[in-house]
Structure formats: C-alpha cells, structure tokens
Ligand SMILES: O=P(O)(O)OC[C@H]1O[C@H](OP(=O)(O)OP(=O)(O)O)[C@H](O)[C@@H]1O
C-alpha cells in the first residue's frame with residue numbers, strides 16, 4: 737500500500753526532477769532533433785522509462801503518484817488503474833498495487849489478431865478508471881487511451897502523468913473540455929530549475945532548451961517536425 741506521509745507537492749516535483757537528472761534521463765540533442773509521438777521535432781527528450789530500473793527511485797515516485805492522486809482526486813474515486821502502452825504499463829502495475837486496485841492496460845490500437853482487443857485485463861462495465869502515463873507532452877496519447885476505455889464502457893475523469901511537459905497552454909484545457917483532470921508530479925519548469933541550481937546545462941544549452949519550451953511548434957517547424965498539433 738501507499739505511504740501515508742503526504743509529501744509537499746513542490747518537494748515531490750523537485751525530487752522527481754533531481755531523480756531524472758541523477759539517472760541520466762534528460763537528453764539534449766539540438767543538431768539531430770528527437771521525433772516525438774505528436775510528430776514534433778524536439779531538441780530535448782526525457783526518458784521516464786528508465787525510472788523502472790531503479791528500485792529506490794521507482795518506489796518513491798510511485799508513492800508520490802499515489803499521494804498526488806489521493807490528495808487531488810480523492811481516496812475512493814477509482815475501481816481500476818489503466819496503463820497506456822508501453823511506457824505506462826509498468827507504472828500502472830505499481831500504482832494499482834499501491835492503491836489496492838485492479839489493473840488493465842490499453843494498446844495503442846487493437847491487437848490485429850487473437851481477440852483483437854485494445855484493452856487487456858478485466859474492466860467491468862461502468863468502472864471508474866484512472867489512466868496513468870509515464871509522460872504527457874501534447875496529450876494525444878492520453879486522449880487515445882481514454883477514448884478506447886470510454887468506448888469499451890469505462891468512465892474516465894482523471895489521468896496522471898509522472899512527468900508533464902506543460903508547454904501547451906491548451907493541453908490541460910483540452911483535457912478539461914473532455915471531462916478529464918490531468919494530474920502530474922513534475923514538469924519541465926522543475927527540471928530546468930534543477931539544471932540551473934546544479935549547473936547541469938551550460939548557459940547556451942539552457943537558452944536553447946528555453947527557446948524550444950517557449951515556442952515548441954515554431955522550433956519544431958524550423959527543424960523538420962510538425963508546426964501544428966493534430967486536432968484532438
Ligand atoms: O502526449 P503525447 O504528445 O502524446 O506524447 C507522450 C507519449 O509519448 C510517449 O510514448 P511513445 O509513443 O513514445 O511510446 P511508448 O510508450 O511505447 O514508448 C509517452 O509514453 C506518451 O505516451
């Protein structure tokens with residue numbers, strides 16, 4: 737079960753940002769941009785998948801996720817925890833364990849053979865489902881998982897991303913308009929604050945990262961990625 741110590745929100749954000757740096761999950765590559773799930777080109781990439789390989793870190797992060805959800809959504813609001821393929825799946829397993837709830841996972845698309853299922857595991861009709869992702873950038877992936885759960889009869893009013901880019905002002909609004917509250921532990925603001933405090937990026941790199949985060953679609957368009965997000 738979860739820890740009953742409810743760590744302060746700002747401290748959880750700072751600690752997760754420090755963990756991401758400690759395990760070298762924060763990447764910068766402006767000359768050969770990363771391609772993101774949304775089709776954007778980006779000079780930065782955060783690999784939250786690495787969290788699962790560090791037992792002390794993953795345990796603390798899952799305590800933080802449980803505390804965030806219990807504090808912001810409530811203690812008795814969910815029947816099932818759902819992980820999004822692939823990176824959300826291990827975190828869903830750990831969070832479901834923490835909260836004493838059943839777990840399911842959602843494929844990006846129906847499997848294509850066998851039962852052709854998109855949702856794996858048992859989801860009772862009308863179940864209140866908490867969706868968890870390792871990371872949310874523009875929100876398209878979270879939306880796809882939520883749409884699939886709703887189409888299969890589940891009720892989704894909350895999603896949690898361990899890390900949220902928080903660079904598209906409209907992303908949280910989009911979620912809200914679809915009836916979903918997006919919860920998260922840390923954002924780029926926290927990661928950059930740690931970088932500054934511990935001098936982990938030189939000044940030039942910091943400026944470039946900030947230029948991207950302040951105008952991501954312009955940066956993307958100039959570097960071979962999409963310059964507008966698909967309508968969600
Ligand atoms: O908010 P978005 O703009 O949709 O981007 C975030 C998505 O990108 C990553 O998944 P990815 O598609 O790389 O697949 P994976 O989980 O299988 O690694 C991440 O796990 C989110 O699902």
Ligand SMILES: O=C(O)c1cc(=O)[nH]c(=O)[nH]1
Pocket residue numbers: 771772773774780781782783784871872873874
């Ligand atoms: O938007 C994405 O696809 C994305 C960004 C990022 O920093 N890390 C990741 O795993 N995916």
